Amino acid sequence: MATANGWRIGSSTHAGHTLPVLLPAEMLRHNLLAVARTGKGKSTLFLHLAQAILSETSGNHGLFVMEPHRELVEALTELIPPARKDDVVLLDVADVAYPPGINPLDATLG
Numbered sequence: 490m491a492t493a494n495g496w497r498i499g500s501s502t503h504a505g506h507t508l509p510v511l512l513p514a515e516m517l518r519h520n521l522l523a524v525a526r527t528g529k530g531k532s533t534l535f536l537h538l539a540q541a542i543l544s545e546t547s548g549n550h551g552l553f554v555m556e557p558h559r560e561l562v563e564a565l566t567e568l569i570p571p572a573r574k575d576d577v578v579l580l581d582v583a584d585v586a587y588p589p590g591i592n593p594l595d596a597t598l599g
């Protein structure tokens with residue numbers, strides 16, 4: 490949820506007080522790494538962050554997501570606005586029928 494001070498990504502309750510947890514809007518344009526135990530909400534956090542990026546009014550930011558379980562990518566594909574569908578590149582390295590080729594020595598694209 491957007492607020493004047495950034496994106497609200499949750500709330501923190503401690504010692505009887507509940508405070509909003511905000512992520513400054515400019516943080517959405519930096520690389521983020523979430524480290525936590527299994528099932529602690531990493532994918533949910535990144536889904537909310539991706540929703541925030543996709544809903545930005547300027548609307549033309551890129552988003553790169555890599556995840557091992559599929560659920561996050563499948564949830565994200567549901568959120569792609571129709572106007573951006575042709576911009577989506579989905580690489581499924583587990584799909585043996587259509588394995589993507591990656592040439593680490595090819596520097597022609599920078």
Ligand SMILES: Nc1ncnc2c1ncn2[C@@H]1O[C@H](COP(=O)(O)OP(=O)(O)OP(=O)(O)O)[C@@H](O)[C@H]1O
Nearest residue numbers: 498499525526527528529530531532533534558560
């Ligand atoms: N802030 C939250 N408050 C309450 N429940 C949450 C919150 N974030 C995530 N959950 C719930 O916790 C469960 C695990 O969330 P999620 O799949 O995002 O975790 P994860 O860290 O990505 O797990 P994994 O390590 O298996 O990838 C889900 O059922 C999700 O709905």
Ligand SMILES: [Mg+2]
Nearest residue numbers: 531532533558
């Ligand atoms: Mg996950």
